[in-house]
Amino acid sequence: MSENFTSPDFYNIDELLSEEHKLIRESTRQWVSKSVSPIIEEYAQKAEFPSHLIKELGEIGAFGPYIPEKYGGAGLDQISYGIMMQEIERGDSGIRSTASVQSSLVMYPIWKFGSDEQKEKYLPKLATGEIMGCFGLTEPDHGSNPSGMISNFKSHGDHVILNGAKMWISNSPFADIAVVWAKDENKRIHGLIVERGMDGFTTPETHNKWSLRASSTGELIFDNVRVPKKNILPGKSGLGAPLMCLDSARYGISWGAIGVAMDCYNTALKYSLERVQFGKPIAAKQLQQKKLAEMLTEITKAQLLSWKLGKLKNEDKATSAQISLAKRNNVDMAMNIAREARQVLGGMGITGDFSIMRHMMNLESVITYEGTHDIHLLILGNEITGHNAF
């Protein structure tokens, strides 16, 4: 990855960005080039999360960019949030995961559905990274269908008793708090803030991943955990509450995927200009040019999609189905570009000397989490036809 990375901008999309957007992009890009790119391959090879980046992510404003400043956020717009996710995911999807879980899945629900006391207690510390959070929705037997969840709590004086298990939870092994979704005695879903150290609450790590190796993933186990009632998010209940958080995170992923695609495209372009076979750079061969031309076409379409979605989000007009379309399209686009770019590099493409193979493996998680590729198709199918085919 080049120190002086310049993003492809074939349609002058920069004209659609404000000076502030471009400054945010430049500063995030510089941070990624300085702090992420040089170390990330080594951490991925070791399957270790680079925890020293947490403080720096807080310093560059990657935790809660659109959360109001009075709660420690940066008070920026949705396009700024997207641009930050794009630049961070250019470095690695796992680092973007950490930023988007903290922002969209932990800070967002506390900000949107939390009490004043919860907001004041948690948001400023989450914004700096002094404390880290995770989001527990998926269960061993309920992934695409979270409404079937069995995690539950029963009232017990000023506490509730929480039981159940969550699986595939980003950052759970080191998180200080977990925003957990569970059913009350009436089978209504609520969000609860569970703190590390509460008796009966454990977070075993998930090992042997070939994807998102520089991100820490684990379980959340609740064995009669006593959670104070004041830790329940009072502002919204029902499945719609966690789905609103997912809308915010899925939007950020639509931008993040563009960052991965840009990095793969740039790496393939540079390599194809330098690699000589049959007496010429392979960039002079029609088949390689087809790959590069199609990559640039797809990146350009994705850029326009996410930018327009960001405008709609700024106006609070983006629908869930529009967000599904962008997440689904852009992650698929990035996967196809990573595969093609890997081939442009021939054998070198499989090594850790280049970022492409790591990106490609990471994308296998990104296309699965936050709603699988097929679930987003079904969300669109439902929107178009009015028939729920889940």
Ligand code: TGC
């Ligand atoms: P359904 O009956 O359609 O809806 C239930 C209630 O929710 C409302 N609703 C929404 N509200 C806000 N935002 C949305 N996007 C909403 N979608 C639906 C809906 O109106 C209804 O409200 P009400 O008042 O009538 O009760 O629900 P369903 O059970 O049929 O499921 C719909 C489906 C399949 C789309 C949903 O379950 C789904 O999206 N499944 C995928 C699960 C998923 O994405 N899990 C992600 C887990 S978190 C994660 O992966 C983090 S990775 C993080 C990282 O590392 O970056």
Ligand code: FAD
């Ligand atoms: P399943 O739901 O079992 O799906 C298996 C296959 O069946 C998929 O291809 C799916 O598309 C398909 N399928 C399912 N239903 C239908 C249907 N109705 N029609 C047709 N096909 C269908 N979750 C969290 O809550 N918090 C996190 O922080 C988090 N982080 C994650 C990090 C990683 C690295 C990974 C891999 C996952 C993470 N997840 C997290 C979980 C993720 O959201 C789920 O893996 C995802 O929602 C899919 O659920 P599942 O794995 O149980 O697959």
